[in-house]
Amino acid sequence: MLKQCEGSRAVAEAVALCRPEVVCAYPISPQTHIVEALGEMVKAGTLSPCEFINVESEFAAMSVAIGASAAGARSYTATASQGLLFMAEAVFNASGLGLPIVMTVANRAIGAPINIWNDHSDALAMRDAGWIQLFAENNQEALDLHIQAFRLGEELSLPVMVCMDGFILTHAYERVDMPTQEQVDAYLPKYEPRQVLDPAEPVSIGAMVGPEAFMEVRYLAHAKQMEALKLIPAYAAEFCSIFGRDSGGLTHTYRCEDAETIVVAMGSVLGTIKDVVDEMRAQGHKIGALGITLFRPFPLEGVRAGLAGAKRVVVIEKSMAVGLGGILSTNVRMALSGLHMHGYTVIAGLGGRAITKKSLTELFLKAEKDTLEHVTFLDLDWAMVNKQLEREKAHRRCGPVAENLLRDIGVVAARNY
Amino acid sequence: MSYQPIKFYQTGTFTVGNRLLPPEQRSVQAQVKRYNSINSGHRACQGCGEALGARYAIDAAMEATNGRVICANATGCLEVFSTPYPETSWQVPWLHSLFGNTAAVATGIAAALKVKMHKGERRHIRVVAQGGDGGTTDIGFGCLSGMFERNDDVLYICYDNNGYMNTGVQRSSATPPAARTTTTPAAGPEPGNPFGQGKFVPAIAMAHEIPYVATATVADLRDLEAKVRRAMEFHGARYLHILVPCPLGWGTQPNETIKMARLAKETGLFPVFEAEYGEQKSALAIRHPLPVEEYLKPQKRFAHLFAPKLRTEAIARLQALADRNIRKYKLLEGM
Numbered sequence: 001m002l003k004q005c006e007g008s009r010a011v012a013e014a015v016a017l018c019r020p021e022v023v024c025a026y027p028i029s030p031q032t033h034i035v036e037a038l039g040e041m042v043k044a045g046t047l048s049p050c051e052f053i054n055v056e057s058e059f060a061a062m063s064v065a066i067g068a069s070a071a072g073a074r075s076y077t078a079t080a081s082q083g084l085l086f087m088a089e090a091v092f093n094a095s096g097l098g099l100p101i102v103m104t105v106a107n108r109a110i111g112a113p114i115n116i117w118n119d120h121s122d123a124l125a126m127r128d129a130g131w132i133q134l135f136a137e138n139n140q141e142a143l144d145l146h147i148q149a150f151r152l153g154e155e156l157s158l159p160v161m162v163c164m165d166g167f168i169l170t171h172a173y174e175r176v177d178m179p180t181q182e183q184v185d186a187y188l189p190k191y192e193p194r195q196v197l198d199p200a201e202p203v204s205i206g207a208m209v210g211p212e213a214f215m216e217v218r219y220l221a222h223a224k225q226m227e228a229l230k231l232i233p234a235y236a237a238e239f240c241s242i243f244g245r246d247s248g249g250l251t252h253t254y255r256c257e258d259a260e261t262i263v264v265a266m267g268s269v270l271g272t273i274k275d276v277v278d279e280m281r282a283q284g285h286k287i288g289a290l291g292i293t294l295f296r297p298f299p300l301e302g303v304r305a306g307l308a309g310a311k312r313v314v315v316i317e318k319s320m321a322v323g324l325g326g327i328l329s330t331n332v333r334m335a336l337s338g339l340h341m342h343g344y345t346v347i348a349g350l351g352g353r354a355i356t357k358k359s360l361t362e363l364f365l366k367a368e369k370d371t372l373e374h375v376t377f378l379d380l381d382w383a384m385v386n387k388q389l390e391r392e393k394a395h396r397r398c399g400p401v402a403e404n405l406l407r408d409i410g411v412v413a414a415r416n417y
Numbered sequence: 418m419s420y421q422p423i424k425f426y427q428t429g430t431f432t433v434g435n436r437l438l439p440p441e442q443r444s445v446q447a448q449v450k451r452y453n454s455i456n457s458g459h460r461a462c463q464g465c466g467e468a469l470g471a472r473y474a475i476d477a478a479m480e481a482t483n484g485r486v487i488c489a490n491a492t493g494c495l496e497v498f499s500t501p502y503p504e505t506s507w508q509v510p511w512l513h514s515l516f517g518n519t520a521a522v523a524t525g526i527a528a529a530l531k532v533k534m535h536k537g538e539r540r541h542i543r544v545v546a547q548g549g550d551g552g553t554t555d556i557g558f559g560c561l562s563g564m565f566e567r568n569d570d571v572l573y574i575c576y577d578n579n580g581y582m583n584t585g586v587q588r589s590s591a592t593p594p595a596a597r598t599t600t601t602p603a604a605g606p607e608p609g610n611p612f613g614q615g616k617f618v619p620a621i622a623m624a625h626e627i628p629y630v631a632t633a634t635v636a637d638l639r640d641l642e643a644k645v646r647r648a649m650e651f652h653g654a655r656y657l658h659i660l661v662p663c664p665l666g667w668g669t670q671p672n673e674t675i676k677m678a679r680l681a682k683e684t685g686l687f688p689v690f691e692a693e694y695g696e697q698k699s700a701l702a703i704r705h706p707l708p709v710e711e712y713l714k715p716q717k718r719f720a721h722l723f724a725p726k727l728r729t730e731a732i733a734r735l736q737a738l739a740d741r742n743i744r745k746y747k748l749l750e751g752m
Contacts, residue, residue, distance in 0.1 A: 021532040022525060049535040051528035055521065056563030063518035063560060067489060067525025070512050072539075073532055075525070093514050197487045197510035197526060199542060206490075206513030207500035 003178045007139040007169040008033030010176045011078075011104055011162075014143040016047045017184040018102075018150045020076040021191075022068035024053045024061040028083040029116045030166035031106040035078055058083035062090035062101075069099035070205055072196040074150065077101070080166055081108035084122045088129070091159075095130030095221065097206060098194065100153035100160070102146065103131075107267065107318075108166040109351040113402035117352020118166040120267065120319040123295075124327045130221050132160040132228050133296040134248070135266040139164075139174040141293075144247035147179070148235050150188055155231060156224055157194045163295075165268040165318075167352070179243055187242050225297040232294055250299035252291045253306050255281055259288030261368055262310040264303075264332055266292045269316060269348070269355055276360045287364060292328070303335035312342035314367045316360075316378075318349045325375040342370055348378035355379075384408055445477045445642050452479035452508065454486075459506040460498040464671025466661030466678065467495050467576045469635045471547065474574050474659065475509060477645035482543045487530070489523040491548030491557055492516035494583040495576060517556035519546045520564040523571040531570070543649060544570065550577040550591035554618045561618075565625035568653040572645075575618065575656070578663035586666040590616040593686070594738070595731050596718045598666070603721035612734055619692075622656040626695035629655040633689060635662070636679035640701055644691060660687045668717020680712040685739035688746040702751025703743070709736045 003010075012034050015023075023042065025035035039054075041047035051068075055061045058079050065075040079087060084105055094101050105123045109115040123133060134149060136142035142164040149160040164170060195203055209217055229250065236248040246252075254274050256262055263273050270291045280287050290306045292299070307313050313336065315329035324330065326345035333343050344367055349355040359379050366372050384405055391398045398404065406412045445451055454475035461468035478486050490496045490513045499506040500513065514522045523546035533539035546564075548557055553575040564571060580598050581587040587600040594612040597603040601610040622630045628651040633641040641659065648655040662677040664670065669677055681687035682701065686709060689701035710732060713719040722728045743749055 022528045024525075049532045051532055053524060053528055054567070055524075056559060056566070059518060060521040060524075060560050060563050063514060063521030064525035064528065066514050066518070067512070067522035067527075068529040069525070070522075071487065071526040071529035071533070073525075073529030075529075089515055090518060097514065197512055198539075199485050199487065199510055202508055202510045204500055204505035204507045204511045204513075206496075207502040207505060208497050209502040213502060 001178050001180070002175055004173060004175050006033060007142060007164065007172050007174065008106075009037050010139050010143045010178070011146055011164070012037030012041070013178060014146045015076055015102070016041050017179060017181055018147060018188055019074065020047075020050055021073035022051045022053065022065065022075045024055050024064045024075070024077040026055050026058050026061045026079070026083065028058065028080050030108060030118075030170045031078045031080045031083070031104065033170060034104055034106070058087040059090055062087040062094060062103075065101045065103075066090060066094050066097065066099055069094075069101050069193070070097065070197050072191070072193045074191040075101050076103070078104035078106065080106040081110055081116075081122045084126060085110060088126065091126055091129045091131065094159045098157040100150070100157055100191070102149045102153055102160050102162065104146070105161050105163045106166040106170045107163050115351040116166075118168050118318070119350045119352070120163070120317065121350075123161060123163045124319045126161070127296055127327065130158070130225070131296060132156075132158055132225065132294070134160065134162050134293055135295055136162065136164040136169065137268060137270045137291055137293075139169055139172065140176045140245075141247050142169055143176055143178070144239065144243065144245070145293075147184055147188060148239055148248050151235055152228065152231060154191050156228060158224060158228070163267070168268045177245065183242055187239065228294075228297050229299060248293055250294045250302040251306055252293065254289040254291065256288035256290060256306060256309070258286055259309070260286040260311040261288075261314065261364060262307055263287070263289045263314045263316060263364065264292065264307070264328070265289070265316040266295060266328060267318065269318065272355060272357060273316065273360060276357050276364065279357070280361065280364060285364070285368065287368075295328075298331050298335075300335045303332060304339070307336060307341070308339065310341060312344065312367060312370065314344045314346060314364065314372070316346045316348050316355075320347045320350070343374070344372045345375045346378050347375065353379065444638050445480045446473060446638060452476045452484060454479050454509050455499055455506045456508055460501060461494070462665055462671070464664040464674045465494070465498075466635050466663060466674045467549065467578055468498070469674070470576045470641075470659045470661040471495055473635065473638060473641050474547075474645050474657065475545065477642040478543070478545050478572065478649060479509065481646045481649035485540065485542045487526055487542055487544050488512070489514070489519050489526060489544065489546040491519040491552030493549040493552050495547065495549065497583060516552050518560050519548045519552060519557055520560040520571065520573055522546070523573065524564050524567070524569040527570045543572070545572045545574060547574045547576065549583070550575060550579065551581045551589045554590045554616055558618075562621075562625065565622060565627050565654045565656070568627060570652050570654075572648050572655040572657065575658045576661045577658055578661050578666060580663070580666050582663045582666040591618075593735070595722060595735060597721060598718070608721045609719075619656065619658045623692050623695050623697075625654070627654040627656060628652070629691070629693055631656075631691035632658045632660070632687070634660040634678035634682050634687060636675050636682060637689070637701065640689065647691070666718065668720070669715060673715060677712070677716070680707065683707050684709045684712045685743040685748050686712055686735070688742040688748055690746045690752070697746065697752070700746050700748050700750070700752045703748050706749065709739050
């Protein structure tokens with residue numbers, strides 16, 4: 001059924017169609033609307049039977065989900081940014097225990113300075129936590145990926161994170177095709193835990209493991225993740241046959257045929273990138289885009305195959321590895337090893353900075369001439385940065401960076417240095 | 418359910434001789450068919466109070482619920498000594514997640530069971546969460562308070578051995594003043610753990626006005642079992658704080674564990690009482706009041722109070738704490 005609704009509402013309704021039995025909620029922007037909507041459904045009785053637990057922290061949210069999942073309940077929570085980092089210990093634990101929890105991450109920057117707007121720093125900080133990580137390009141995909149996430153997680157007994165850009169998707173009203181309960185029921189079987197806490201058949205879960213087996217346990221976690229690379233395309237195909245649309249998968253290419261320059265990205269920025277590709281194609285530029293839906297496990301072969309014909313690859317990423325450069329591009333470069341092509345890392349849109357078609361067009365034109373730096377910060381205000389660097393050279397105690405920069409652009413008044 | 422014949426049981430001045438009682442009045446531990454929830458062969462130290470406390474408490478919970486218990490466990494001695502992979506001592510369904518989240522994990526289990534029961538997929542099952550004092554009074558305190566505030570249907574048991582014994586005897590917020598630990602060494606002009614405001618979680622639990630709060634020691638088996646039984650009569654959040662001496666951390670002999678627990682109670686340093694909905698309902702009376710020295714002197718962690726010089730002021734302050742407990746919890750009257 002076609003429906004005009006907010007991204008968060010679409011996700012909440014998709015999650016409800018998956019019949020979760022325990023939903024934990026802790027508020028953090030821009031995730032709040034999702035759990036609010038689920039709370040409303042549980043309270044009104046339209047999502048039943050389901051326990052909606054208001055917890056005291058994100059750490060508790062993931063912990064409740066761990067307990068509920070181990071006791072055999074389909075469990076869901078959502079978070080973002082600092083919340084995801086606060087629950088980090090439990091995030092690793094959930095995958096170590098092999099519990100198929102589904103969690104939405106409404107991607108948001110990480111402080112300090114505190115910033116509630118979108119980038120991917122939060123989810124990518126959890127890249128080695130052992131979760132399957134899916135990134136949605138638009139609200140329809142966000143909705144669809146949640147339904148696939150429960151199926152996938154429960155088949156592999158692994159937790160799945162569905163990442164969607166905070167505000168850009170969560171708070172955007174878009175038309176979505178909302179599946180029926182019958183469709184979801186046909187796609188998603190009942191949760192059958194691999195091992196369940198049951199007095200009739202007592203098991204101990206979460207035992208201490210020493211050096212004699214820990215390596216093997218970790219290897220098996222890796223092997224299990226790699227299975228997802230086969231399962232995800234199969235489940236996406238099955239999804240297509242039931243729901244009638246292509247959604248999910250590992251990666252997807254856009255106008256990559258004969259492309260000399262291919263732009264790689266994750267999430268909602270792909271929409272803007274595709275527009276730019278269309279415009280540049282119309283002017284005869286051989287450019288295409290590769291969207292990455294599955295970030296963990298990283299589809300090395302898929303990415304390599306998708307990029308194989310290109311001369312250069314530009315990775316646009318909304319996160320950065322401080323002291324190295326890009327996170328996504330590091331992964332992409334691993335896929336490209338031995339292919340001898342130019343690779344460019346572009347850090348863009350941090351903390352909600354707009355990524356404009358104009359900037360992207362200029363960037364791609366430069367890339368085509370191979371005049372880009374290997375790491376570029378898109379639309380970085382160098383005057384602001386240099387002023388602060390000089391200040392720090394001149395004054396050992398020049399005060400907090402964020403406040404200095406804000407004062408320079410006249411947002412706040414502060415002491416003079 | 419497997420069981421093993423009882424190998425020994427305690428005797429002594431204050432214990433109730435089980436043999437002298439009619440079978441229906443004997444303690445859970447005295448029954449041949451006790452649940453043996455945490456069975457022998459685990460790797461606890463000799464004389465471990467926590468191993469005793471856990472066995473007593475979980476067996477009693479099992480008996481009170483006809484064996485329908487799921488346990489969540491915090492990281493700590495209990496988890497480490499009972500589940501060295503690939504072995505386990507637990508004869509109950511048992512889950513260890515992390516150090517600081519046991520109360521929340523138990524909440525999740527309880528929530529899942531509620532839904533499953535509603536769907537008719539599971540029978541009625543009760544949830545017991547357990548952790549040491551580090552996992553309860555410090556790192557897990559936020560989750561514990563959240564569980565209390567929501568009144569989740571969980572019995573949380575804290576096995577209090579007064580410190581982080583699993584990591585080599587460091588101070589926790591349950592370590593008593595003046596006690597020596599590796600992070601509060603017996604050095605300087607005021608050796609040992611500083612005197613402070615104290616953090617007595619049973620009182621904080623009472624402030625949440627949850628259905629049931631009780632304290633117990635491993636010295637009073639029948640009292641401990643009765644409290645577990647009573648706790649299982651309630652639904653909602655319940656808290657049981659059990660003093661479990663640690664021979665390693667306290668510097669006592671393995672055969673002194675029960676004696677130490679009893680002295681903590683008899684001196685008033687550890688008040689044994691129960692409360693319902695935030696109000697104290699009873700206290701286990703001190704039978705033979707003793708000065709705190711009787712409790713302090715045998716323990717190496719308090720040795721610096723007696724040698725090389727007698728620290729009368731510190732001892733007096735500890736006596737004042739005991740006296741305040743006696744007044745506050747009416748330990749002489751027994752309520």
